[in-house]
Amino acid sequence: xxxxxxxxxxxxxxxxxxxxxxxxxxxxxxxxxxxxxxxxxxxxxxxxxxxxxxxxxxxxxxxxxxxxxxxxxxxxxxxxxxxxxxxxxxxxxxxxxxxxxxxxxxxxxxxxxxxxxxxxxxxxxxxxxxxxxxxxxxxxxxxxxxxxxxxxxxxxxxxxxxxxxxxxxxxxxxxxxxxxxxxxxxxxxxxxxxxxxxxxxxxxxxxxxxxxxxxxxxxxx
Amino acid sequence: xxxxxxxxxxxxxxxxxxxxxxxxxxxxxxxxxxxxxxxxxxxxxxxxxxxxxxxxxxxxxxxxxxxxxxxxxxxxxxxxxxxxxxxxxxxxxxxxxxxxxxxxxxxxxxxxxxxxxxxxxxxxxxxxxxxxxxxxxxxxxxxxxxxxxxxxxxxxxxxxxxxxxxxxxxxxxxxxxxxxxxxxxxxxxxxxxxxxxxxxxxxxxxxxxxxxxxxxxxxxxxxxxxxxxxxxxxxxxxxxxxxxxxxxxxxxxxxxxxxxxxxxxxxxxxxxxxxxxxxxxxxxxxxxxxxxxxxxxxxxxxxxxxxxxxxxxxxxxxxxxxxxxxxxxxxxxxxxxxxxxxxxxxxxxxxxxxxxxxxxxxxxxxxxxxxxxxxxxxxxxxxxxxxxxxxxxxxxxxxxxxxxxxxxxxxxxxxxxxxxxxxxxxxxxxxxxxxxxxxxxxxxxxxxxxxxxxxxxxxxxxxxxxxxxxxxxxxxxxxxx
Numbered sequence: 001x002x003x004x005x006x007x008x009x010x011x012x013x014x015x016x017x018x019x020x021x022x023x024x025x026x027x028x029x030x031x032x033x034x035x036x037x038x039x040x041x042x043x044x045x046x047x048x049x050x051x052x053x054x055x056x057x058x059x060x061x062x063x064x065x066x067x068x069x070x071x072x073x074x075x076x077x078x079x080x081x082x083x084x085x086x087x088x089x090x091x092x093x094x095x096x097x098x099x100x101x102x103x104x105x106x107x108x109x110x111x112x113x114x115x116x117x118x119x120x121x122x123x124x125x126x127x128x129x130x131x132x133x134x135x136x137x138x139x140x141x142x143x144x145x146x147x148x149x150x151x152x153x154x155x156x157x158x159x160x161x162x163x164x165x166x167x168x169x170x171x172x173x174x175x176x177x178x179x180x181x182x183x184x185x186x187x188x189x190x191x192x193x194x195x196x197x198x199x200x201x202x203x204x205x206x207x208x209x210x211x212x213x214x215x216x217x218x219x220x221x
Numbered sequence: 222x223x224x225x226x227x228x229x230x231x232x233x234x235x236x237x238x239x240x241x242x243x244x245x246x247x248x249x250x251x252x253x254x255x256x257x258x259x260x261x262x263x264x265x266x267x268x269x270x271x272x273x274x275x276x277x278x279x280x281x282x283x284x285x286x287x288x289x290x291x292x293x294x295x296x297x298x299x300x301x302x303x304x305x306x307x308x309x310x311x312x313x314x315x316x317x318x319x320x321x322x323x324x325x326x327x328x329x330x331x332x333x334x335x336x337x338x339x340x341x342x343x344x345x346x347x348x349x350x351x352x353x354x355x356x357x358x359x360x361x362x363x364x365x366x367x368x369x370x371x372x373x374x375x376x377x378x379x380x381x382x383x384x385x386x387x388x389x390x391x392x393x394x395x396x397x398x399x400x401x402x403x404x405x406x407x408x409x410x411x412x413x414x415x416x417x418x419x420x421x422x423x424x425x426x427x428x429x430x431x432x433x434x435x436x437x438x439x440x441x442x443x444x445x446x447x448x449x450x451x452x453x454x455x456x457x458x459x460x461x462x463x464x465x466x467x468x469x470x471x472x473x474x475x476x477x478x479x480x481x482x483x484x485x486x487x488x489x490x491x492x493x494x495x496x497x498x499x500x501x502x503x504x505x506x507x508x509x510x511x512x513x514x515x516x517x518x519x520x521x522x523x524x525x526x527x528x529x530x531x532x533x534x535x536x537x538x539x540x541x542x543x544x545x546x547x548x549x550x551x552x553x554x555x556x557x558x559x560x561x562x563x564x565x566x567x568x569x570x571x572x573x574x575x576x577x578x579x580x581x582x583x584x585x586x587x588x589x590x591x592x593x594x595x596x597x598x599x600x601x602x603x604x605x606x607x608x609x610x611x612x613x614x615x616x617x618x619x620x621x622x623x624x625x626x627x628x629x630x631x632x633x634x635x636x637x638x639x640x641x642x643x644x645x646x647x648x649x650x651x652x653x654x655x656x657x658x659x660x661x662x663x664x665x666x667x668x669x670x671x672x673x674x675x676x677x678x679x680x681x682x683x684x685x686x687x688x689x690x691x692x693x694x695x696x697x698x699x700x701x702x
Binding site: 114115117118119121122123126130133134137141144150153157160161164167168171172173174175176179180183184186187190191 | 345347348350351354355358362377380381384385388389391392395396398399400402403406407408409411412425427428430431
């Protein structure tokens with residue numbers, strides 16, 4: 001493995017982490033969707049580079065799926081949904097942006113410490129890649145818990161998925177990666193279609209766990 | 222042997238074909254019958270696995286451990302389809318579901334059976350993950366099928382927590398591959414259980430440790446272990462009752478099966494952390510937490526959903542303790558819980574159909590107004606509470622006694638949790654089954670057969686466990702280490 005090949009793969013994986021941070025501070029829904037599309041493009045480039053340096057043609061298929069589904073179809077569909085439902089103005093946050101960013105930095109530090117610590121004997125290609133992928137996953141989780149709205153949660157989930165595909169692409173010769181990305185795409189597509197078809201308008205007001213308990217009469221107030 | 226008639230292929234092909242056929246069938250009577258016939262044939266094929274001349278270990282795997290799971294899954298799948306045909310006819314009558322949704326429902330039911338059977342037979346970690354994801358997706362769609370505000374909210378919560386769970390599980394699966402790849406080499410072999418187990422001793426233990434944490438959290442979400450259980454009560458309460466029965470009885474087991482496979486792998490490595498204490502901790506937390514939560518339930522399906530969390534906690538605890546006796550008890554408890562809990566959900570399906578409500582406060586005096594239904598509910602609660610002469614008593618007794626002999630301190634929270642849960646269940650049962658009859662008194666027109674079949678099996682297991690089953694479970698318990 002030439003140092004150049006490693007450097008480029010780190011650069012691409014690192015840019016995914018950077019874009020994850022950018023998603024955390026978006027105040028408007030449409031901006032968030034745009035950043036997510038960029039996130040997907042960065043993922044596609046990272047997969048293509050991995051496919052090239054590993055000589056693994058199956059990764060090109062994965063990259064194509066990611067490009068079509070996550071960089072084009074889903075952002076366009078989500079854009080239409082949020083405009084139609086009139087929720088594109090602002091994003092409701094549970095925690096402020098500042099504290100969220102600080103927690104995000106701590107999570108990236110954590111994943112570096114954990115993954116670099118345990119992968120000392122692994123393939124150098126997989127090492128930093130796994131650490132950066134875990135950062136993307138944890139930042140996605142952070143986004144899911146710190147935003148209330150359903151669309152932001154779907155985007156958070158899809159960025160977790162991007163992190164997982166990044167990790168799988170970095171694991172040299174990992175089989176079934178195409179199948180896994182297809183399975184993920186179906187999952188996400190079903191949910192986006194579900195939101196779209198059912199027009200669950202009130203769904204966008206809250207995904208507050210306690211609200212459900214109130215509906216069911218399990219809790220007062 | 223002709224490949225198509227191979228029972229291993231049949232347990233996968235029958236549900237897959239049935240799902241495709243059921244999408245096309247327009248009338249629900251025929252669809253319900255096809256659904257029952259398909260699950261019955263799948264069950265018969267699953268029994269054929271015992272007589273398999275040569276057990277596969279390529280992409281699919283059959284061993285003593287997963288046969289237990291497959292037979293249980295296909296059996297409960299079969300009885301639930303009988304219950305479902307009566308239940309669904311009623312839903313159509315009152316207009317909660319339209320014929321189009323029913324087509325979708327039946328196809329999803331078969332797809333779920335396919336997903337679970339594939340997860341149980343897969344020899345490749347990645348394939349197992351894809352199968353569990355498929356099963357999750359089908360159940361998410363079925364939980365939301367009534368499209369009420371509550372049902373969509375429940376399906377959403379289930380989707381979000383479930384997919385985060387399977388996301389974490391995938392990261393764990395990738396890490397196991399990364400640990401195996403330097404030893405085994407690139408490609409599918411580094412994901413095969415059989416190959417992984419043979420080479421486990423040479424894997425990097427620290428990487429396996431991190432992988433197991435992700436796998437336990439990920440699949441543990443699907444098992445419904447606290448603190449990752451939040452989706453479970455809502456999904457049980459808002460979906461159709463047959464789906465609650467299949468969720469509690471089967472899907473939780475399938476996720477547990479995945480955890481057990483990776484536990485065996487870690488044990489085979491030797492230097493990695495012992496996975497047992499983690500499972501014991503999560504199991505006990507779930508047990509005690511769910512036991513207390515049982516007291517605050519006002520919805521009958523939620524009540525028994527929390528009871529499922531409690532029992533999955535006990536099962537995870539037993540497997541976490543490990544050793545021949547605790548593993549044996551864990552397996553027995555899992556089987557008995559599946560049979561009992563799905564039968565209880567059948568009974569709840571009858572009750573909510575007659576009463577038109579799931580609120581516990583609006584249901585009362587069942588033994589007086591509907592003696593058969595009322596007394597079977599009493600039998601069900603007695604069985605699930607772990608009182609003799611039912612099978613759960615045997616397994617809980619074995620778990621408690623083996624814990625007392627090995628780790629007496631752990632037995633204290635275990636017994637405490639079980640007793641708290643028993644108290645809550647009887648408190649609620651008292652209102653449901655005795656006293657003044659409340660609510661509508663219409664007679665029940667649905668078949669009791671599936672429910673009786675399950676209770677009779679649980680009763681027989683409590684009184685006398687046939688020697689071949691004991692031998693089989695002992696063998697599997699040895700495998701689990």
